[in-house]
Amino acid sequence: MSRDKVSLKMDVDTQTKIKNAARLMFHRKGFAATRTRDIAEEAGINLALLNYYFRSKQKLFDIIMMETMQSFFQAMAVVLNDEQSTFKEKITAIANNYIDLLSVEPEIPLFLMNAVRSNPNVIFEKLPIKQFFLNSVFIKQFDEMVSKGKIVHNDPLQFVVNMLGLIVFPFIARPMVKEVGGLSDIQFDKMMYERRRLIPLWIKFILKTK
Amino acid sequence: MSRDKVSLKMDVDTQTKIKNAARLMFHRKGFAATRTRDIAEEAGINLALLNYYFRSKQKLFDIIMMETMQSFFQAMAVVLNDEQSTFKEKITAIANNYIDLLSVEPEIPLFLMNAVRSNPNVIFEKLPIKQFFLNSVFIKQFDEMVSKGKIVHNDPLQFVVNMLGLIVFPFIARPMVKEVGGLSDIQFDKMMYERRRLIPLWIKFILKTK
DNA sequence: GTCTATAGGGGGATAGAC
DNA sequence: GTCTATCCCCCTATAGAC
Secondary structure: OHHHOOOOHHHOOHHHHHHHHHHHHHHHHHHHHOOHHHHHHHHOOOHHHHHHHHOOHHHHHHHHHHHHHHHHHHHHHHHHOOOOOOHHHHHHHHHHHHHHHHHHOOOHHHHHHHHHHHOHHHHHHHOOHHHHHHOOHHHHHHHHHHHOOOOOOOOHHHHHHHHHHHHHHHHHOHHHHHHHHOOOHHHHHHHHHHHHHHHHHHHHHHOOOO | OHHHOOOOHHHOOHHHHHHHHHHHHHHHHHHHHOOHHHHHHHHOOOHHHHHHHHOOHHHHHHHHHHHHHHHHHHHHHHHHOOOOOOHHHHHHHHHHHHHHHHHHOOOHHHHHHHHHHHOHHHHHHHOOHHHHHHOOHHHHHHHHHHHOOOOOOOOHHHHHHHHHHHHHHHHHOHHHHHHHHOOOHHHHHHHHHHHHHHHHHHHHHHOOOO
């Protein structure tokens, strides 16, 4: 926020320009299929500058990967430990956050799934997702619901897989969904927007099934 | 099936050896990150033979891609147009077929999602998935259920996305699921096996929600 | 059909001028 | 900090012997 540079796109510094271009290309085509020359061109700078700022393609990729991972889990993390909201409200908030995020950046899920497969150790060492999730208020509330008999579906892992599957899978399968449904980009977005409302309802029923 | 060669792995001809190696490598790492040298080594043959049989890496990839796509939709196609089975039985059959297939070859979904994103036109021109799906007995039965008021969820596209999401997503997110749950490969498989039973139940409820 | 050897090009990275 | 020019390795593909 120094020198109020950040607000205007014209004035972004070179390092940021490179990162923005790299994010775009890596998200779209993955590590191996992206050429540093493409990133440089997209950023409107010379290839040498990329190595000047980031040393190597791999290091640049690692930065983008971790930042994207962070922002992806952010959409869930801000909700999970909120002491005020109910379990049900959390589900709605998570669905809304993800659908809003992924409607703007639909490439993120496939990018991340590929990145995790190729670099599981790097990622999970730096982001202790497991601990964060298992110790969250969300899981505490889930367990309470189970012990009170309000929900029957008692495996939190199966539950979170279902929730994320319903939210994230359509974005991963986007080209197929568009093809089978004969949808334009806008129609696809509308379909996803409708799921903001539907997913919490579906999940409510899933939670009552054992 | 000529000369009963097919039955023994030792006797597979060179072309098949190359295809098997290529399938393994492409499924695991995708097109760009796979080197023809790796395929040749995995197949136990010389690099030149790969080009002798398949002309280029791209042509070999296209063959693997189309075959994989075919076998993936096969798991659904054999069920969709069966006149004997009920709608409910079809759902169970599809879940079972996919979970059995993907437990043996968990790399397929991520491979296909990437391949479709990179080559949508090639694929959908050759495989008219949309027509096949929309004209299927399955969809006819779905519409009947809706008109009889037995199910309320009346968008077949939303429905199939949910069904495939519940079935396929865990395999795409496999490394994350294993991490968060602290699961071994065997435990992951057990979890997926349990979903054979659960998914039809969940879907039953989803179909009653609007 | 299968091999060795090598051509040919592409892509990541750096040297060095400005 | 930013550029031009270039190095050099790696990878796909082919030529040609057997």
